[in-house]
Amino acid sequence: MKVKSLLSRAVTATLFLASSSAFSADVNKQQVVEHYADLAHSVYSDALTTAQTLDKSIESFLSEPSAAKLEQVKQAWLASRVPYQQSEVFRFGNAVVDDWEGQLNAWPLDEGLIDYVNLDYQYELGNDGANANIIANEKLVIGSSTLNVKEITPELIANLNEVGGSEANVASGYHAIEFLLWGQDLNGTNAGAGARAYTDFVVGNECTNGHCDRRGDYLKAAAELLIQDLAWMEKQWSPEQTGNYREELLNDSADNGLRKMLFGMGSLSLGELAGERMKVALEANSTEDEHDCFSDNTHNSHYYNEQGIFNVYTGSYQRTDGSMFEGPSIFDLVAQKDQKAAQQIQIQFDSTLAQVGELVTEAEKNGQFFDQLIAAGNTQGNTLVNETIISLVAQTASIERAAKIVGIDSLSPDSADHEF
Incomplete structure (x- = not known):
């Protein structure tokens, strides 16, 4: 996955500032909230479309497994992460998203719940399901419960999330699929990602590590569940649906809508991205706390989280077909009140994205x-991650500044109990 060069990003930001005046002259809060809902619908539509492409790739691979087809599935998974990671900015402020997202993106996970693992793999202490291995067993005994897992379906996988009461028992979502495609990353803080062989999905004498038919069934069911979940969320933001979350949001006051927008941006920037996804991993030098740990895609995952924050502030989103979706934004509201402050805040957003x-x-x-x-001892690498954390914290302060300018006081983004 590639991102624009720093120079092209800077040029894009400058062009955005120039073009925003077309909106800023007469934008009101309600228009900004409505465009936010439209933007969310566009992002979730793209997430659904790329998940459907992933599912088709999985079907093709399982029909005739090969190394080349496994690589195609991996590329489809990577592509599906691009819009989804930009959707996480709709969390925190919107309970409908927060209540739903765990089934798609929960991490870190004890992968031994799903499939075979290395003997020395690190798992959450006290987790009775950490080595359950659904793929190798038709019955599981977890704690005092005996579970029938003979038929692997989307419904079964959903019901196995947090089985035994442990949040580390993640059975569904992007990271479960990621693990099935890449396998464990056994390289620690050395170079290299997971290296699962395509023969883990070959049914018959060439099957490696056993239960290849069930491993394929699990991969297919997990992809089906992902599509079901994304289709539901896409409808929650669709202007063509009635009685959905979009309708609830737009029937509320524009100030409440703006608060949700800004709180989501600030909380993703501060507590989640700077804190849970960077600070925790850095302070513990822990690859177990890396976000896309099996595929080594974490850099892109972080980048597109930040891009999502940028999108909501600027009212812009580049869709997966390459088209630009633009409209009334928080930037416009700030610029109408204080043009100098708007430019200063935009500079901070540009800096953090870079x-x-x-x-x-x-x-x-x-x-x-x-x-x-x-990694412990990687002074240059640690410094780069720490500088990124510092920039995200500064961006959060700019989000709070923007909130005050547009009349939203005491924003208090979620810090996830981290101190910066």
């Missing part, structure tokens, strides 16, 4: 992925 982009540059051009950057 800073998170440095993680991508380090991975794609210099071969240093996030799990290597957080």
Whole structure:
């Protein structure tokens, strides 16, 4: 996955500032909230479309497994992450998203719940399901419960999330699929991602590591569940549906809508991205706390989270077909009140997007992925991650400043109990 160069991002931001005046002259809060709902619908529509492409790729692979087809599935998974990661900015402020997202993106997970793992794999202490291995067993005994898992279906997988009361028992979503495609990353903080062989899905004498038919059934069912979940959320934001969350949001006051927008941006920037996804992993030098840990895609995952925050502030989103979706934005509201402040805040957003982009540059051009950057003793890598955290914290302060300018006081983004 590639991102724009730092220069092209800067040019894009400058062009955005120039073009925004077309909206800022007469934009009101209600228009901004309505465009936010439209933007969310566009993002979730793209997430659904790319998940459907992933599902088709999985079907093709399972019909005739090969190394080349497995690589195609992996590329489809990577592509599906691009819109989804940009959707996480709709969390926190919108309970309908927060209540739903765990089934799609929960992490870190004890992968031994799903399939075979290395004997020395690290799992959550006290997790009775950490080595359950659904794929190798038709019955599971977890704690005092005996579970029939003979038929692997989307419904079964959904019901197995947090089985035994452990949040580390993640059975569904992007990361379960990621693990099935890549396998464990056994390289620690050294170079390299997971390296599952395509023969793990070959039914018959060439099957490696056993239960290849059930492994394929699990992969297919997990992809089907992903599509079901995304289709439901796409409808929640669709202007063509009645009685959905979009209708609820737009029937509320515009100020409440703006608060949800800004709180979601600030909380993703501060507690989630700077805190849970970077600070935790850096301080513990822990690859177990890396976001896309099996595929080594974490740099892109972080980047597109930040892009999502940028999208909501600027009212812009580049769709997966390459088209630009633009409209009334928080930037416009700020510019109408204080043009100088609007430019200063935009500069901070540009700076933070570029800073998170440095993680991508380090991975794609210099071969240093996030799990290597957080390694103990990697002074340069640790510094880069820490500088990114600092920039995200500064961006959060700018989000709070923007909130005050447009009349939203005491925003208090969620810090996830982290101190910065």
